[in-house]
Amino acid sequence: MSEQKTMTFEEQIKRLEAIVAALEKGDVQLADSLALFEEGTKLIAACSRELDQAEQRVVQLVKGAGGAPQELPFDVLED
Numbered sequence: 001m002s003e004q005k006t007m008t009f010e011e012q013i014k015r016l017e018a019i020v021a022a023l024e025k026g027d028v029q030l031a032d033s034l035a036l037f038e039e040g041t042k043l044i045a046a047c048s049r050e051l052d053q054a055e056q057r058v059v060q061l062v063k064g065a066g067g068a069p070q071e072l073p074f075d076v077l078e079d
Helices: 002-006 009-025 030-061
Strands: none
Touching: 009 030
16 A cells, blocks of 8 residues: 555556556456455545545635635636
8 A cells, every 4th residue: 555655646546557458458366356356445545535635625626706616517618
C-alpha cells in the first residue's frame, strides 16, 4: 500500500488498467490472479478516496451567496 501512496492518481489508473488487461487475457496463474485482484481492489479504493477528496475540494471552492457550497452541473455552457 505504501507504493500506492507514492503513485500519482494517473499512475494508479494505468496500473489498474494493466491489471485488468492481464486478468482478461486469462493466462495468469491462480495465485497471481488473486494477488493482482487484491492489488486492483486496493487501487480502486485509493482512487475512489482521491476522487472523493477532489470532489469535496471543488464543492469548497464553488460557493454561492452567503458562503454556502453551491453545486453546478458540469454540462452548463455559456454562449
